[in-house]
Amino acid sequence: MDDPVLVQRDGVIETWTINLPEERNPISGEDVIDALVACVAAVNASHETRAVIVTGAGSAFSAGGNVKDMAEGRGLFGGKPHQQREGYRKGIQRIPRAMYNCDVPLIAAVNGPAVGAGCDLALMCDMRIASDTAFFAESFVKLGIIPGDGGAWLLPRAIGAARAAEMTLTGDRGDAATALEWGLVSRVVAPEQLLDEARGLAERVAVNPPNSVRMAKKLLRESQHLSLDSLLELSAAMQPLSHHTADHREAVSAFLEKRPGSFTGE
Numbered sequence: 001m002d003d004p005v006l007v008q009r010d011g012v013i014e015t016w017t018i019n020l021p022e023e024r025n026p027i028s029g030e031d032v033i034d035a036l037v038a039c040v041a042a043v044n045a046s047h048e049t050r051a052v053i054v055t056g057a058g059s060a061f062s063a064g065g066n067v068k069d070m071a072e073g074r075g076l077f078g079g080k081p082h083q084q085r086e087g088y089r090k091g092i093q094r095i096p097r098a099m100y101n102c103d104v105p106l107i108a109a110v111n112g113p114a115v116g117a118g119c120d121l122a123l124m125c126d127m128r129i130a131s132d133t134a135f136f137a138e139s140f141v142k143l144g145i146i147p148g149d150g151g152a153w154l155l156p157r158a159i160g161a162a163r164a165a166e167m168t169l170t171g172d173r174g175d176a177a178t179a180l181e182w183g184l185v186s187r188v189v190a191p192e193q194l195l196d197e198a199r200g201l202a203e204r205v206a207v208n209p210p211n212s213v214r215m216a217k218k219l220l221r222e223s224q225h226l227s228l229d230s231l232l233e234l235s236a237a238m239q240p241l242s243h244h245t246a247d248h249r250e251a252v253s254a255f256l257e258k259r260p261g262s263f264t265g266e
Helices: 030-045 067-072 081-089 094-100 117-123 151-159 161-170 176-182 191-206 210-222 228-243 246-256
Strands: 005-010 013-018 051-056 106-110 127-131 135-137 173-175 187-189
Touching: 005 030, 013 030, 013 191, 030 094, 051 117, 051 191, 094 117, 106 117, 106 191, 117 135, 117 151, 127 176, 127 191, 135 176, 151 161, 173 176, 176 187, 187 191, 210 228, 210 246
Parallel strands: 013 051, 051 106, 106 127, 127 187
Antiparallel strands: 005 013, 135 173
């Protein structure tokens, strides 16, 4: 059986590809959930990876939940209400918890439809680039359910409350151009350029001192729920950790000497 998530490493950049193209890359199965959580744990445990690209195999980014499993009451969709609650908590909800706590920047390369939990998977990433063939749909209500994997928290933070309500309450799809206009993605490119564009962005991140990048990402995450005073206190505590690194000294020297820096994570 092929791996549900393929991991390809190129230097300090990893690409995670959801590898169920015949099913349009659903992420509700236990094997995919386990694989994505394991991927996050691996990069958090190692400082060798400086950026990650997340994409889908085939023509879809991710169809979200497996509707056939839903119809047949399999997996996290099975059992009585209290069992389904635990199925979500111990199943698909492990993905947003893991992705949110991933130390390295995540870049979604949305190569095709991102539907339901697939749309939310893109939102779990820090940056999003879309192919012009992609579309996005927070489509849970079309199936008579609600966003069960954090979409109601993620989507308003990406595009604002009113537009998030429109996407969530209609379930309508939006094309890549609309996603760009609404700020759901930062750029739209031709399909053949998508991975190169994502790779270029990952390289622009990875060229910087890795510990500073990880801490800067942490501050961005914490800013979503901290007051300004609390964030300033956290920044004041974290900043000396940066000042006392070899990478900081190298960065300052490179700036003054007008040359590219070379950073080791030390």
